[in-house]
Amino acid sequence: MAAELKQIFIFLAIIFLIIFIAPAVLAQNSIFFNGENITAQIHTINQNGELLIKARDLAELLNTKLSWQPALKSLEMKSEGVNIKLMAASTYIQIGNNAIKTKSGLQLVDNQAYVPLAKTIEAFGYLLEYQQDNQELYIYQPETTIRDVSWQEDGNQLRIKMNEITPYRVLHSEDGRTITIEIDKARIDKEFSDNVSNNNYYLKVVNVPNRALLRLIIKSKNPIPFQLDGGVYETDDALILSFLPQLKRIYFNANNELNIQATGEIGDPEIEYLNDGQEMLVDIPSVVTGNYQLDLQDNPLVKSVKVIQKSLDPVVLRVKVQFSKGEVFQPLNNVNSNILSFRPGQRAQITNLDYHSGQLSFYASSALKPELFLLTKPPRLVINLFNTERGSGVRDQLKINDSKLKRVRTARFDDQTVRLVADLASLTNYELTEHKESGLFKYTISFKNQFKSITSQANQNYQYLNIDLTGKTDYEIKKFNYPHRLVIDFKNTYNNLDQLKLPEYYAPLVKDIRSSNYMLEGEEVTRLVFELSNYYSHKIESPPGSSQIKIALARKYFNESEKIEPQIKDHLIVVDAGHGGFDPGAIGRNGLNEKSCNLAIALKVRNILKAKGHNVLLTRSKDNFLSLQKRVKFANKINAEIFVSIHANSFTNPSSGGVETHYNNANPASRLFAEKIHDKLGRSLGINDRGIKESNFYVIKYTKMPSVLVEVAFLSNPREEKLLGSSKFQQKAASLIVDGILDYLEEKEGR
Ligand SMILES: [Zn+2]
Known part of the structure; x- marks a missing residue:
């Protein structure tokens, strides 16, 4: 095999020489040997379009033994197991046991033997590279030898074993069916195509003769599951190409379990049941179709199995199983990480269907994947329970007639599906939860109120807050001071505030509105917080248990006898998240918007300061646009004590990175404030410290209080973009900013 291959190379080289070098070589060439220009040191002639070199020059160059037998007019060259013979008047070169035809063969000129340069040199295992545009011929000693190419890890890796890793390129064809590995200055040791072909x-291995490189071309009838990113790595003596696992086999085992096996580890699949459980879709990430075996042995439970490559970016394999009527297959926990197993499931029993205070519940004897969907006319919620049957405590109809539900009907939808239909008073949100209770699975569907609108109107004396809900709800109003806020806790209410259009300003009395959810005595509570700019008296003007809540805030007291303590001077800190709304600010190479990381950090600064009992206001707490003028006006109007604006930097050069703190001399105290903040950020943020800078940013120039603008990191730097998007880094930046703020306030107070 080896000899044959060598012959092929030499043959290719001949063709190449005839086509490319021959005409060019007639002109004046520069010849380089291992990078050194040797044109002046060697003697060459052109004959029949072939470049010949003086045999003695060549022997010296290649350090080979040369012997000349005058009687036979034959020349012999020997080096490391290669033996070459040429005879005058013959156009053949004898290489070992093979004879190769050349154009000129051995020529005698002025009593000196000349031999064909290219063929002789290649016979000794050297590589030629001819650069046609500048007519330079390069001779290289191969820098590496490829010893073996073979599959590893059950066909998930291709190992190219070589003496040394020389520069290489891996190219993936557009249709994904060809991978070409080009290895510079490499030769091969033996034939190994058969190791790899299956x-x-x-x-296919191609010696690219005019370019001194080897091409290993791998072709497949299917797209090759190779990802350039992370798909190639090097060891000391090998280049490894990693492939994604392929589907290997789909079969039933002895326990009548359906198994999907891949050549490598299978990640978490997504499993979906369609057509009332008669069809199962298993979407398996990062696995590709291969030459798999389908081994169903006419199993009566399965009608058909189809495999498709659902997508290549990301790579998802879909196995579609159609069941014969009656049985559903349920996934088992993986024992072998290369295999997904499914067991024919028994029907689960549905028991004890019950409803009270907005919650519909039932039990199942095994875990279900209920399918829920809303229908609008009339409003109803449909709950499909696949592979189940009705047990005790499940009547055909459950009459309810409260503010959310009229009734619940149940029926066997088909021979394997129980269907529940909840007739709703009006379309509403719901939430499905599952928990285990004494060996059974309890499913609870909570029907919730939600917010219809939150509006506010003000007159000279009062500001009204109107909260409109979809149903009557339990709520509790509390008021807290320093910071001044009005807090309303709603029970059984879905927090849909981010879907509502809220006014940007609740001025004059309300500064901000936010919401959160927390658990109170095992029940989830939605909390609405109105941040007030000062202490205001409040009065609830709606009757209790209403779905419309109306609250009046007053600058003067509603109850004249009500006394409040004198106002304590407190630090009021304004944190400004740069950009917002249609203004994204800088955009990272991977798409992160400055506006969102600014906001995330600003919110974290606020939360840390609040947790420490400080009075903080944000210029924006949502993704909305706010002009620079408005930001400044806001801080000046409420007489903030200090102002911090948060931004992320950007530059054309992606390697630029680090943290900067900017101040403006309009307020002489800003410099100290910047120093205090940057002292923390520059030292401890873990990225380049770019120092403090005096700048003319609008928000730090026109705010009356000490103010700084922090450029936390560079979005244009991919590493820092990743950091800016991470909650951990945001939290770190926020807490360092807070440390700086507190340092500044402390020092200022100490004076
Ligand atoms: Zn910015």
């Missing part, structure tokens, strides 16, 4: 793959 049902799926075909390997």
